[in-house]
Amino acid sequence: WEKLNDLLNFHRLQYGDDLRLVRDGETLPPGTAKDWRKQMQQGATLILNHVHELDPRLATLATQLRYELGHRVQINLYCTPQEQQGFDCHYDTHEVLVLQLDGEKEWFILPATETFPINATRTPHELPPDESPYLKVVLKPGDGLYVPRGHWHYAVPVGERPSLHLTIGVSTY
Secondary structure, rough: OOOHHHHOOOOOOEEEOOOOEEOEEEOOOOHOOOOHHHHHOOOOEEEOOOOOHOOEEEEEEHHHHHHHHHOOOEEEEEOOOOOOOOOOEEEEOOOOEEEEEEOOOEEEEEEEEOOOOOOOOOOOOOOOOOOOOEEEEEEEEOOOOEEEEOEEEEEEEOOOOOEEEEEEEEEEE
């Protein structure tokens, strides 16, 4: 939390590129984001994109992962108020590694509807599979989770604390 406060207070973060707020599955427009504290109190998730470019320890982690995996790596930070869901059920076109830093978050993972999707194959009206999640897991501080590219997922903080986690995206070919 201390590092997050440092990033928010001592860095010039551009809304949309570096920082954004999401509530009920929608990114809030820049005008409403000016009062981000109020938006978070009303349930918005705070997202810091490319946080590895702002923190030397995360830069080292991203560099080491890129070296080991041979693919581009990006690290984003998510701060979600308790019992709020930032994103609707969705899938990513990159591999996802989740590292839970604080609070607890329950993750729901559903099967892929397309094998190895890429941005060019996405359509705006895709729907998740009409079945139950094959994995439901609560991540606690220090836990990690791998979500394969194309697998639908969503997460909700549980307990009395907000959730703070890192998402490491690995862009594969």
